[in-house]
Amino acid sequence: MNAIRRAAAQPWMLSFVGAVLVFVAAIIIAGGHGAGGMASAAASLAVFTVIVGLGQMFVVTLGPGNVDLSLPANIGLASAVAMKIMAGHNGMILPGILAAIGSGMVIGLVNYLLIAALRIPPIIATLSASFIIQTVDISYGRGLQVKPPPAFEAMSDARILGVPLLVLIALIVSALLAVVLHKQVFGRSVMAIGQNQRAAWLAGIAVGRIRCLTYILCGALGGLDGVLLAGYFRGSSVDIGDEYLLASIAVVVIGGTSVGGGQATVLGLWGAALFLVFLQIMLNTLGADAGMRLLITGLVIIGVITVAGGGRRARR
């Protein structure tokens, strides 16, 4: 009984409850058909939100004002870099993946330099960086969809014991980053900075270095997401990452990570990402038109954040 109460009080719990409720609603609307297909589609699509969400979570945890709005542009560029380097050759898959992650890391570093060296607030620095990145992408990719090599396509669809390979990759990345966040000096430093930057600095934490590494980590995850998206959706495109601007922030907040920084939960990201995908599945199954879908999605995100945020304030 105590264990249940403890679990219910966890910040990540709400997102899972939401995901399950929406999933059940979708099954009812579909008349009981296709529950397995829905779950499988949801897991496959949630992967991409989780990976960028992890990056955004680390950045947001740095404290008030920290956010990376360059993720969509970063993803678009990384998808183009990866597909162009792979150029349809199976032998170039690994270099392509590494180049995409590298491109993301460079973007993360540039973001941090804009923030730290030029003292621009992150929200403006990363947003203006995204315009530059997008322009680079358009002139580099010329709006053409370059297709992935056959082996990379096969990898994107591969399943191990029925679980999509991409889901396994995202689970491994999540587990590693959960360890980094909660058990490693780097992760603890990120949370310490988020709780009180000055106190963290006085305690001897190299605040500048940690912030820099955090933005680079976020950029790298954006790059990884770009190459995975290009594999799953069979080609790069400039706007392949567009929906992850709102989604990356929404999953962080809905998942139970504190918007004010200092507190983070990896588990909640999964619940929140599944919740958002199930919401789309439910609305598409319902046959809602585009306006209604956007309206409901917006209202639900506002509602969940209000409920989640209220609960957290009360706990403080």
Place this chain on the structure above:
Amino acid sequence: MRTALLASLFVASLASTALADSSGKKIALSNNYAGNSWRQAMLGSWKKVGQQAVADKIVAAADAFTTADKDAPSQAAQVQNLILQGYDAIVIDAASPDALNGSIKQACDAGIVVVAFDGLVTEPCAYKVTIDLANVYGAEEIRQIAKRLPNGGNLLYVRGLAGTSIDADITKGVEAEIAKHPNLKIVASVNGDWDETTAQKAVATVLPSLPTIAGVVDQGGDGYGTAQAFKAAGKPMPLIMLGNRQDELAWWKSMIPSGYNTWSGSEAPGMSTFAFWVAQQILDGKKVPKEVPMNILTIEQPDLDKYLASTPVGGVANAEYTQDEVVKAIAAASK
């Protein structure tokens, strides 16, 4: 000095009689998006035909301008800039059918010729290159499906970007034609936004709850993504209408051995050059009706290899229009 001046005047007058009246006129292209292959090809065709026309001294300039974001207010501001920059004609692919009317009226009042294509505008002073998308695309897709699926079946409709006039027009044709085919039934529709990624996601979310789908009506640029979603869900491949994209055409070719026979149609991105020649004809003093209709580029199986060969990887099948073709279209429209 005086003789030199006279001589140059003489040469200039000779030249002006030899060349079209539009030779000193500047034409601008106002575009609101460049992030997909269609728009890239559209801009490419404009550049190709425009530069040639400048080199041939048919017009003085044919410059293309694209706004940084997709929305109407930025494009309205862009049109106002083009007025101030002194262009004689503005060819526009509009972000909205009516949100730009104010700016376009200002351009007309300043004596500027405005020609809209693709994304049309409702402002009456603008000339329009029209495509009866409801009939030549929306309804035609249903006719092509009905021809290939004589026994009928369930259809999935992958729509374009919600709220756009293009999506509304195509949908009007689809709905009007499907009423004539009682054995075809649209069981679900999703928004694919003419984008493979968006379409694949949208179709993936709706597929698990659907009965067996026999055919897919769509709006182009979404056929390949739709096919991938069916493949990923392990569902039998339906008859998917295509939209002339290279990946769609290449996928079609790979499906032919299994007896797959579909139809592909889309506005050729080179329609910007059709609008260019309409603007040039007006500047040249020709009488042009307010609406000049044109057709879409359709591909059937016998032409597939030809178009596949000429379409760049990741691009869209294209056709550019010549001055003669447009002169003929104007003559036909004037009747």
